[in-house]
Amino acid sequence: MSGIDKSGRQAGEGRVKDAILIAGPTASGKSALALDLAERQGGVIVNTDSMQGYSVLDVLTARPSADDMARVPHFLYGHVHPSKAYSTGAWLRDVTRLIAEGSLSGRPSVFVGGTGLYFRALAEGISDMPDIPPSVRERWRYELKEQGAERLHRILMHEDSAVAMQLRPTDGQRIVRALEVLDASGRSILDWQAARGKPLIDRASARFLVIEPDRGELVARIGARFDQMLDKGALDEVRQLMALDLDPDLPAMKAIGVRELQAALAGQMDFAEAIERAKIATRQYAKRQATWFRHQLGPEWQRLRPGEEPAIPD
Template sequence: MEETLREVADEGRVKDAVLIAGPTASGKSALALEVAERFGGVIVNTDSMQGYSILNVLTARPAPADLARVPHFLYGHVHPSTAYSTGAWLRDVERLIDEGALAGRPPVFVGGTGLYFRALAEGISAMPDIPAHIRDRWRHELVERGAPRLHRELMHRDSATAMLLRPSDGQRIARALEVLDASGRSIRSWQAERGRPLIDRASAHFFVIEPDRDALTQRINRRFDAMIDQGAMEEVRQILALHLDPALPAVKAIGVRELQSVLAGEMEAEKAMEMAKIATRQYAKRQSTWFRNQFGEEWRRLSPGEDMATIIRMSIEKRNR
């Protein structure tokens, strides 16, 4: 055990990782729990929305009873006022590695955020920490001056980066300017410094769920109905009480704006629920398309009708022989 801890800490890489990706409502959390229990593993959240606190129900976070069955990490640890990023998530995973939380037990990374899986398996460019006053300044400038004017400023200060961005792409333009102010370096120079993977790809197991579309639609509809019964409306009340910037990711979580309109008396509950279900189905379609186009041959596709848990178990046991 001590040797394993030293190996993980020294290399900064995790061996025998199991990666389970899939669109929302595809059953990936239950599958990950079954796999983790079978092999004495731990589960690491790999979904951008499930990292936020308060939104337990609306992000379909595992229930308390499931969280108690095996160790779960990076669930509900980020306040909704934070714009959590892929880089921040990767640093949190590194912290788990440094603390030895993933050593000696196979980690199961499960979620629906494709960029998190890519960063985990391929590494991403390091980026500087941006002081709050610098970030706030450029977000304010974007609102007050507009993207085209900020693009002209970026062209003057960092023309190579500006030429790669559309003058209307305000978020990326503001990001480039804040990195430049915080570090004195172009964002392109940071992006050129590729990070290293946190997992050992040779010993990792890659799986992506490809559910039947009609069955997934039914699951999404039933799940959102259940969310209302489980307290989704109260979660939205708590989010609104924080008076957060509407552009923050947590505030843009599916269901928040729809249920907010109900609380404001702007929409009937039935209509808002239908809109949230439609948005969820559209999101699941985008996720599936991303996985299909971005994940390579190393990813085993799990299809309807297959015993997914058995397939994963056999893959792991075969590797361990």
């Protein structure tokens, strides 16, 4: 998409001008900062978190409240049913659609979340993978359960040895992914990966922010927030998810807190233990996120403490 934004600058190649990217671990205050900046600058907010895209799990994924979402336009929150496996490529296509529709034109776009691969795809581009028909996806998942990863690895070695040689025979998820791409498109996943996409933002005008909270402070915030989630109906959300009878390997079923609270509801552990385990899992996840951001984000990213004002003019 080409065009002129309201500042009079060319927005060629569908790239978003003056984007603000806000990354950080869970419970670090990203959403509050995004709301403040978007409101002050008359902007919009785009979800950049893999779990907050799923419906049903409003509370358990810490999605913005209805009141917050009414203050400025929010996009890509709760638009994916938990029965779907939402990917980085699917998210990038959704952002591309927003650009094509003009939803991000003429006002600052604030991308906020904790999924590092989404930020990388947004700023650097990724290879565009083919859509996999449900019948193809279901076939190879069934074959994995029936035959096992090592048998499928031998099939892949026969059909696409270049890929198979890069994968461990026990890595069922990646083996199935390679087979379903080959089955759906007739091309090796390596061919698709080699065709790198284009960034969706104009890096020269973008602002890159990452929140780096103190470890002790973050632990306290995580504990308090999970208690608030329980008060706001997290258990009811898990009950709704259980009623859907979904495949436990789907990404939404792996949202932190789901398995722990599901076990408590099933009588497999008491609620106090389930709550503590969920808090521990959240802390471990936050640590992995912080490590990824520290090592993968370049010098263009401004490092902030929670509550610190970024160097962005109004």
